[in-house]
């Protein structure tokens with residue numbers, strides 16, 4: 397078994413050996429043929445062999461210049477690393493391989509170099525064109541071989557300047573520049589300045605062979621000729637719409653700030669925009685407007701101003717009563733009216749009344765009513781007038797007072813007989829209107845509320861109804877009382893029937909009413925036959 401395996405291994409070895417001897421000794425350089433490398437990059441040349449167990453390598457340049465790289469041998473291949481590739485590497489490189497009995501083989505490769513690493517750099521000076529000459533510089537950094545370089549300067553599509561470096565014999569990378577000066581026209585501002593660099597080396601294959609850069613011709617100027625235009629004009633009617641536009645010449649576009657001079661000399665800051673719109677102009681919008689224009693690049697500021705006048709008929713802005721629209725009699729009252737207009741209004745404050753007598757009256761914005769009376773209450777009007785028209789406003793003064801002139805009337809006004817009807821009516825004035833109620837004095841001396849109405853009707857009058865009645869007029873400012881007394885004035889003598897009473901009344905001031913009810917009984921003996929005299933009867937009272 398073992399023996400058998402040994403024999404098999406031997407057979408394999410024999411076959412391998414045969415294959416190795418069959419393989420021919422070859423070599424190659426990678427990359428093959430011509431190499432185009434950009435200066436500054438890394439280039440690795442590999443010299444690879446096949447068919448040689450342990451080759452030895454040798455790298456050379458033609459003319460035996462220095463290699464300009466590092467050699468590393470790795471058994472069957474060798475590398476030459478140029479990091480970075482520079483002009484000294486512009487050679488034919490020859491790799492020679494020695495393989496013991498198989499002799500030597502060699503191959504060469506040509507390394508060609510170029511450098512075109514970045515886009516052109518454009519410099520325009522001065523950076524802010526202000527009417528003078530502008531110099532455009534276009535730089536092509538680290539270019540090689542510069543004798544092929546072509547530069548074109550353009551303003552938009554128009555060629556300003558062209559330069560070829562045909563005779564250039566520089567042996568290394570160089571920064572090439574082209575300079576062109578011109579006086580730009582106003583319309584040139586903002587146009588593109590383009591620099592086109594071409595490196596059309598016919599025998600070298602690389603990309604790109606053309607590089608382009610552009611820059612805008614920038615003119616920083618201003619602000620200048622700043623003006624405000626007012627639409628529809630500087631003088632307009634109240635309620636119109638006003639549009640102020642601030643125009644200026646400036647590049648870059650400026651910052652615009654609107655301000656307004658106020659009456660108190662202070663300044664109000666408005667919007668930051670070149671248009672200031674006021675949809676409904678008011679009198680308070682009159683004044684001096686300032687547009688401040690700031691160019692942050694030129695560091696210059698310019699201002700323009702416009703004086704706006706808003707005219708129109710008066711507008712009443714306030715009509716009020718001090719201390720309040722509802723006051724009590726005796727208070728000092730002032731009525732105030734303010735109105736706005738241009739030209740200033742003439743203000744009249746007066747009693748609103750249909751009569752010709754407009755007193756009180758004030759040709760001013762304040763009407764004083766000292767120690768006001770109930771009669772001063774009512775409507776007042778403020779009239780503000782100028783040449784454009786007038787406006788009116790009304791206000792009502794409400795003067796309150798406590799109940800007054802409280803009176804009781806009794807119907808019928810003469811004496812009545814028992815069983816008849818008596819109506820007692822109580823009236824009183826006051827603001828607010830007093831609430832009236834009736835009370836009757838009880839036997840205990842206390843008053844009892846009996847009726848909550850102005851009119852107290854007693855039907856079928858009886859002796860129990862006799863007594864003292866009190867009417868109370870009440871509002872939140874006070875109360876007033878009046879009393880009336882029903883008493884027997886006489887008894888009729890009529891033997892056949894019940895004896896009816898003749899009842900009379902007397903008005904009494906409530907405060908003056910004595911606590912004890914006064915009932916006056918007429919002597920039964922007094923003989924009144926069928927008729928009686930009230931005058932006589934009243935005489936009996938005291």
Ligand SMILES: *[C@@H]1O[C@H](CO)[C@@H](O)[C@H](O)[C@H]1NC(C)=O
Nearest residue numbers: 426442444445446472473474
């Ligand atoms: C050398 O050539 C052989 C055969 O063509 C290949 O397999 C090997 O990768 C090459 N070595 C290098 C470093 O290029």
Ligand SMILES: *[C@@H]1O[C@H](CO)[C@@H](O)[C@H](O)[C@H]1NC(C)=O
Nearest residue numbers: 690691692693694695696697
């Ligand atoms: C702008 O102008 C002001 C006064 O003229 C000066 O103090 C300031 O330094 C200037 N700023 C710049 C950025 O030039």
Ligand SMILES: *[C@@H]1O[C@H](CO)[C@@H](O)[C@H](O)[C@H]1NC(C)=O
Nearest residue numbers: 725726727728729765766767
């Ligand atoms: C009203 O004004 C008069 C005079 O100025 C003053 O004497 C009086 O006290 C005032 N009355 C009230 C209720 O303020």
Ligand SMILES: *[C@@H]1O[C@H](CO)[C@@H](O)[C@H](O)[C@H]1NC(C)=O
Nearest residue numbers: 821847848849850851852853
């Ligand atoms: C008060 O009297 C009036 C008329 O005399 C009457 O219409 C009204 O209903 C009375 N009110 C009460 C609460 O009795």
